[in-house]
Amino acid sequence: MSGxxxxxxxxxxxxxxxxxxxxxxxxxxxxxxxxxxxxxxTAALDAGADILEVGLPHSDPILDGPVIQTAADIALRGGTRIKDVLFTVREVHRATGKPVLVMTYWNPVSRYGVERFATELAEAGGAGCILPDLPVQESASWREQAATHGLATVFIVAPSTDSQRLTQITAAGSGFVYAASLMGVTGTRASVGETAGFLVERIRAVTDLPVCVGIGISTADQAAAVGGFADGVIVGSALVKALLDAPDESAALTAVRTLTSSLATAVRS
Structure with a gap:
């Protein structure tokens, strides 16, 4: 089955x-x-999100801030493994019909087996992978399997990425380019500055791939602002925090739906 x-x-x-x-x-x-x-x-997608990233919990999440680290720790202590991630992809895609990607560090994929992971992700209906710590020059084995199985390879670029490397990364990627709005780990920020807009301009100068901006976006106003210059707005920590802060499951789902709905309205305005 193709991805x-x-x-x-x-x-x-x-x-x-x-x-x-x-x-x-x-x-x-x-x-x-x-x-x-x-x-x-499923609630987030039903409330207006177009695309979902499923995080693969990792014990050394170098890109992730304290909120996502806390959630990943809960998942790992609960026994979550790669088979559970793939099951999650399958069930969410089956329930919503929307694109579902996996965001994962490279070590778990390498240990699981590149071909095996790509095959099983495609069989689960996955749309691809976001690989924050895989250098583009070391990505040939993954990109070969991704292409074979109909999966996107999404790389992350930062404001510090120089022009030559930016060209290399965007030429190797597919699906979209993940533009980090600022330097540092994931998490909510008081504002998303002009750096993100400038980075999007630089990316568009070298590729026709859509450019989606993430890291630091947590409010409807921020989503609307970034939506003014990006093809996609990525929100993670704010949704995770909504779940962490909720007193029970019902309240958690309500919080996710409410936040997602406000963000969806913002990017559609």
Missing amino acids: NIQLLNETLAAAGQAGRTSLIAYLPAGFPTVERGITAM
Whole structure:
């Protein structure tokens, strides 16, 4: 079975043709449990998110701030493994019909087996992978398997990425380019500065891939501002925090739906 890169491409294109920005939600698999995580992810997509990133919990999450680290720790202590991540992808995609990617550090994929992971992700209906710590010059084995199985390879670029490397990264990637709005780890910020807009301009000068901005976006106003210059707005920590802060499952789902709905309205305005 082929993966869903075509569905991802069509989703991003349809939003652009409608004159709006795509909303991409992130939540880690297995948090707070596998089943409750699936319910929360489905709720976010049903509330207006266009695309979902499923985080693969990792013990050394170098890009992630304290909120996502806390959620990943809960998932790992609960016994979440790669099979649970793939099960999550399958169930959420089956329930919503929307594109679902996995965001993962490279070590778990390498240890699991590159071909095995790509094959099973495609079989689960996944659209691709976001690989924050895989250098583009070391990515050939993954990109070969991704292309074979119809999966996107999404690389992250930062404001510090120089022009030569930016060209290399965007040429190797597919699906979209993940633009980090600022330097540092994930987490909510009081504001998202002009750095993100400048980075998007630099990326668009070297590729026709959609550019989606993440890290630090947590409010409807921030989403609307970033939506003014990006093809996609990525929100993770704010959704995870909504789950962490809720007193019970019902309140957690309400919080996820409410936040996602406000963000979806913002990027459609």
